[in-house]
Amino acid sequence: DTGVSQDPRHKITKRGQNVTFRCDPISEHNRLYWYRQTLGQGPEFLTYFQNEAQLEKSRLLSDRFSAERPKGSFSTLEIQRTEQGDSAMYLCASSFSWEQFFGPGTRLTVL
Amino acid sequence: SQKIEQNSEALNIQEGKTATLTCNYTNYSPAYLQWYRQDPGRGPVFLLLIRENEKEKRKERLKVTFDTTLKQSLFHITASQPADSATYLCAQGGPTGTASKLTFGTGTRLQVTL
Numbered sequence A: 001d002t003g004v005s006q007d008p009r010h011k012i013t014k015r016g017q018n019v020t021f022r023c024d025p026i027s028e029h030n031r032l033y034w035y036r037q038t039l040g041q042g043p044e045f046l047t048y049f050q051n052e053a054q055l056e057k058s059r060l061l062s063d064r065f066s067a068e069r070p071k072g073s074f075s076t077l078e079i080q081r082t083e084q085g086d087s088a089m090y091l092c093a094s095s096f097s098w099e100q101f102f103g104p105g106t107r108l109t110v111l
Numbered sequence B: 001s002q003k004i005e006q007n008s009e010a011l012n013i014q015e016g017k018t019a020t021l022t023c024n025y026t027n028y029s030p031a032y033l034q035w036y037r038q039d040p041g042r043g044p045v046f047l048l049l050i051r052e053n054e055k056e057k058r059k060e061r062l063k064v065t066f067d068t069t070l071k072q073s074l075f076h077i078t079a080s081q082p083a084d085s086a087t088y089l090c091a092q093g094g095p096t097g098t099a100s101k102l103t104f105g106t107g108t109r110l111q112v113t114l
Helices: none
Strands: A005-007 A010-013 A019-024 A031-037 A044-050 A053-057 A065-068 A075-079 A088-095 A106-110 B004-006 B011-014 B019-025 B032-038 B045-051 B056-059 B062-067 B072-077 B086-092 B108-113
Touching: A005 A088, A010 A019, A019 A088, A019 A106, A031 A075, A044 A065, A044 A075, A075 A088, B004 B086, B011 B019, B019 B032, B019 B086, B019 B108, B032 B062, B032 B072, B045 B056, B045 B062, B072 B086
Parallel strands: A010 A106, B011 B108
Antiparallel strands: A005 A019, A019 A075, A031 A044, A031 A088, A044 A053, A065 A075, A088 A106, B004 B019, B019 B072, B032 B045, B032 B086, B056 B062, B062 B072, B086 B108
């Protein structure tokens, strides 16, 4: 399968712990996006990379959140000191043009 | 700030009929709108893109319109089938017209019954 992949698919953690998610985009795509989605809502933009450069971050992204895309390939999203409000589906998408291709998401549950 | 509004109530429709979903936006006219389909527990899947200078776009049983006067896009599925049951998301790109982050609506859940 040459689509966008995300790992893990599910993560349960205790409040205060750190978690890290990985996204592997479609190989020829230079743009990579992270979104967060809660139940009954559409995806909300978190951050965006073009190649290895992080070009935009949402105001939703507190200083507990950090994302990287070393070498312009895969990306990681880390959440430090998780809170119950961080529970959501974290979606990664990649694109070369207008259309964005989404991965299956990582569902985070913070207890 | 720009908002994308979709009817959050589910749309129930009988098989074979045409489903019509609405997307309204506030403030500035986006350079383009996109429509995605999302099934439970999965990421959204791109369906169609329509630019502000296009009034209509079609793909198989799907049709999208863009009315900048009404600040509205309509998404139609003709001859609907139970397999079309899903949540449909409207999303806008930035005003500059370049490929960029998307702002999504809440989505409308479509249920097609036999």
